[in-house]
Amino acid sequence: MSDELIIRNLRVSIEGKEILKGVNLTLPKGEVHAIMGPNGTGKSTLAYTLMGHPAYEVTDGEVIFKGQNILELEPDERSRLGIFLAFQYPVAIPGVTVANFLRTAVNARRRAQNPEDKGIPIPEFRKLLKAKMELLKVDPSFAGRYLNDGFSGGEKKRAEILQMAVLQPEIAILDETDSGLDIDALRIVAEGVNALRGENLGVLVITHYQRILNYIRPDVVHVMMDGRIVETGDADLALHLEEHGYDWVREKVDNGTPA
Amino acid sequence: MTKETPKIVTRARRRDEAAVKEFAFRQEMVRSAGMSEFIRNYRLQAWQTYQSLPMPTVKEEAWRRTDLRGLEADLFRLPQNEAYLDLAPLPEELMRPIADGEHGGQIILMPGGSQVNLSTELAQKGVVFTDLRTAEEKYPQILEKVLNKVVKPTEGKFAALAAALADTGVLLYIPRNVEIDQPLHSLLWGPGVHLAHISHIIVWLEEGARATYVHEYASPTEAGQTLHVGLVEVHVGAGANLRFVELQSWGENVWNFTHERSQVDADGNLDWIFGAMGGQLTKNFADLDLIGRGASGRMSGFYFTDGQQHLDYDSQQNHLAPNTTSDLLFKGALIDRSRVVWQGMIYVAPGAMKTDGYQANRNLVLSRDARADSIPGLEILADDVRCTHGATVGKIDPDQVFYLRARGIPKVEAERLIVEGFFDPIMQRIPFEGVRERFQEAITRKMEVYHG
Ligand SMILES: Nc1ncnc2c1ncn2[C@@H]1O[C@H](COP(=O)(O)OP(=O)(O)OP(=O)(O)O)[C@@H](O)[C@H]1O
Ligand SMILES: [Mg+2]
Numbered sequence: 263m264s265d266e267l268i269i270r271n272l273r274v275s276i277e278g279k280e281i282l283k284g285v286n287l288t289l290p291k292g293e294v295h296a297i298m299g300p301n302g303t304g305k306s307t308l309a310y311t312l313m314g315h316p317a318y319e320v321t322d323g324e325v326i327f328k329g330q331n332i333l334e335l336e337p338d339e340r341s342r343l344g345i346f347l348a349f350q351y352p353v354a355i356p357g358v359t360v361a362n363f364l365r366t367a368v369n370a371r372r373r374a375q376n377p378e379d380k381g382i383p384i385p386e387f388r389k390l391l392k393a394k395m396e397l398l399k400v401d402p403s404f405a406g407r408y409l410n411d412g413f414s415g416g417e418k419k420r421a422e423i424l425q426m427a428v429l430q431p432e433i434a435i436l437d438e439t440d441s442g443l444d445i446d447a448l449r450i451v452a453e454g455v456n457a458l459r460g461e462n463l464g465v466l467v468i469t470h471y472q473r474i475l476n477y478i479r480p481d482v483v484h485v486m487m488d489g490r491i492v493e494t495g496d497a498d499l500a501l502h503l504e505e506h507g508y509d510w511v512r513e514k515v516d517n518g519t520p521a
Numbered sequence: 522m523t524k525e526t527p528k529i530v531t532r533a534r535r536r537d538e539a540a541v542k543e544f545a546f547r548q549e550m551v552r553s554a555g556m557s558e559f560i561r562n563y564r565l566q567a568w569q570t571y572q573s574l575p576m577p578t579v580k581e582e583a584w585r586r587t588d589l590r591g592l593e594a595d596l597f598r599l600p601q602n603e604a605y606l607d608l609a610p611l612p613e614e615l616m617r618p619i620a621d622g623e624h625g626g627q628i629i630l631m632p633g634g635s636q637v638n639l640s641t642e643l644a645q646k647g648v649v650f651t652d653l654r655t656a657e658e659k660y661p662q663i664l665e666k667v668l669n670k671v672v673k674p675t676e677g678k679f680a681a682l683a684a685a686l687a688d689t690g691v692l693l694y695i696p697r698n699v700e701i702d703q704p705l706h707s708l709l710w711g712p713g714v715h716l717a718h719i720s721h722i723i724v725w726l727e728e729g730a731r732a733t734y735v736h737e738y739a740s741p742t743e744a745g746q747t748l749h750v751g752l753v754e755v756h757v758g759a760g761a762n763l764r765f766v767e768l769q770s771w772g773e774n775v776w777n778f779t780h781e782r783s784q785v786d787a788d789g790n791l792d793w794i795f796g797a798m799g800g801q802l803t804k805n806f807a808d809l810d811l812i813g814r815g816a817s818g819r820m821s822g823f824y825f826t827d828g829q830q831h832l833d834y835d836s837q838q839n840h841l842a843p844n845t846t847s848d849l850l851f852k853g854a855l856i857d858r859s860r861v862v863w864q865g866m867i868y869v870a871p872g873a874m875k876t877d878g879y880q881a882n883r884n885l886v887l888s889r890d891a892r893a894d895s896i897p898g899l900e901i902l903a904d905d906v907r908c909t910h911g912a913t914v915g916k917i918d919p920d921q922v923f924y925l926r927a928r929g930i931p932k933v934e935a936e937r938l939i940v941e942g943f944f945d946p947i948m949q950r951i952p953f954e955g956v957r958e959r960f961q962e963a964i965t966r967k968m969e970v971y972h973g
Contacts, residue, residue, distance in 0.1 A: 313923075314927075337923060337927050338928075338930055338935075341928055349927075353923075353924035355925065355942055356943070356946075357941065357943055358938055358941070358942035362938075366938060367925075370931060370934065374929070408942070429928065
């Protein structure tokens with residue numbers, strides 16, 4: 263059993279077009295890695311592929327977590343194994359309240375452990391949800407609202423982190439969770455992530471902005487370009503990118519010295 | 522390239538020309554013994570109308586999408602007295618209270634017999650809540666006042682049939698300014714292969730009255746056809762307030778025809794809810810007539826069809842006075858090869874200014890072979906009105922399923938959750954936990970069928 267997520271030579275196509283061209287990345291639990299890179303280079307493709315979105319076709323490679331190739335698992339099995347994706351564009355589910363949805367998700371986990379499980383008792387669930395909502399400074403009325411339906415951009419992102427807090431994953435992929443957040447919301451979300459940080463959680467932060475990395479300090483920063491990880495460094499790499507953009511990385515790649 | 526002249530092949534299209542069968546009902550079946558002359562005449566005239574009208578065929582606009590050629594019309598007979606002794610018994614769970622608190626009254630209608638309960642308190646206030654036969658015997662003066670006022674037997678073959686031959690039904694009469702808190706509940710249990718259950722429901726609220734009434738139709742699934750023909754007439758007096766819930770969970774081989782109309786007088790309000798779960802074929806005409814200034818009505822429908830079910834709703838929101846408001850929302854899910862038709866019309870009469878009419882029909886079609894037709898319509902003959910309508914036919918969005926699965930929820934459960942969510946806004950309109958639960962159970966059951 264390995265306590266890390268290992269991505270090996272991952273190649274992914276969508277509608278016959280290759281987007282990921284051999285991604286290699288190892289994320290140990292307990293660490294925070296950031297992925298940065300220009301628009302359209304495949305960051306979300308990587309995130310969706312890790313979660314098992316059916317539109318993305320894996321043509322090569324493997325992703326090992328807890329001793330198995332998770333690419334062979336259904337999306338819900340991956341989730342129950344401990345993988346979590348905070349979506350760049352969370353999906354609205356009209357008519358299903360945040361509370362009802364989260365209780366269903368918690369119960370799905372319990373039932374996977376024990377098919378006889380009767381589900382989390384309602385008072386216990388309420389307590390859990392209330393605690394997590396307080397942690398993330400989410401308004402109590404949130405629980406009764408339809409999931410992501412009519413949520414503002416910031417509310418959607420906060421709801422993603424609330425879900426993460428309730429489901430307690432071991433690997434969390436945050437796809438541009440910082441986009442669309444105001445300064446206060448950003449701080450709250452980042453504090454939430456930090457509160458969940460620990461030995462038992464590995465985090466992959468996909469972002470365009472150095473800003474969030476001031477709050478969630480990464481151990482490693484990767485640069486993705488044209489479907490590959492082309493540069494890897496420490497937290498200072500993000501600062502450098504913020505200041506100088508991606509041109510220097512592109513030149514380096516073009517000169518044939520890939521990371 | 523040679524130019525070919527298209528070859529035209531004319532072939533006589535061979536259609537299954539089997540005709541719609543006629544019922545075998547006879548004039549002797551019109552009950553008249555011991556009845557007031559008024560009622561007798563009402564029935565006999567309805568019978569004559571029934572006889573003069575042909576069985577509807579798909580050539581008639583209102584029946585274009587509902588074909589009666591499969592109906593074994595000639596085989597149906599009326600139940601005999603005490604017929605319930607030989608028929609499938611009423612299941613316990615249908616007796617379960619539908620409302621959260623106490624019922625003000627409950628009526629169980631079974632072929633050839635019925636049970637009636639009404640709290641003494643309500644009886645003392647002059648409330649009448651009884652079965653049709655008792656009403657004929659004990660309250661002819663009320664029937665004389667209300668019969669023929671809302672639906673005319675001349676409106677259609679089935680309306681005439683129900684008016685002429687109804688041998689079961691309910692009379693709910695609430696005197697002026699009597700307000701009832703506890704809900705009233707009635708249940709029509711209609712078992713029996715080739716039995717015809719013909720019912721007449723009359724609800725009459727005098728000025729300023731208030732009530733909540735839940736009426737259910739149910740039967741087991743049996744190995745042959747069963748018929749229900751129903752007439753539902755509702756009058757909400759000036760300033761009166763009625764919440765009326767109709768639930769249908771017929772067995773799978775029931776052919777169900779209903780003509781319904783509610784009229785609402787000045788400043789009165791009606792909250793009308795329809796739930797359909799069962800039956801082989803249903804054709805329902807439901808009209809809301811807003812007859813007095815300031816009257817308002819809301820019609821909410823939910824259904825979930827499976828197998829070869831066919832459900833055809835024809836609704837009318839008739840704004841016949843100024844300042845009237847109507848709001849219709851019908852939502853349903855379809856699986857297997859089932860078919861739903863909803864044809865709605867908002868009519869605004871000349872002079873009915875400042876009316877506000879809304880209608881929407883939303884369908885979730887889950888199986889490739891299921892089909893939903895939504896046909897909204899507006900006919901506006903007055904100025905200064907606001908009428909809007911909408912109709913959508915959709916599928917389960919795979920992105921929604923993926924999102925839920927990404928949270929560990931298995932596919933089957935994710936789809937069920939999405940379907941439940943689809944119905945939630947309509948569920949919020951249902952005032953009783955018991956009714957919501959019954960529908961929830963039906964959704965779960967049908968989603969299990971859907972997932973195999
Ligand atoms: N569902 C899809 N259908 C068609 N093309 C897609 C789909 N998803 C992604 N792509 C294409 O794949 C490429 C990579 O997209 P992806 O969303 O992974 O980029 P990204 O790095 O996340 O970009 P951004 O920073 O803008 O979020 C793009 O060219 C995009 O148009
Ligand atoms: Mg992206």
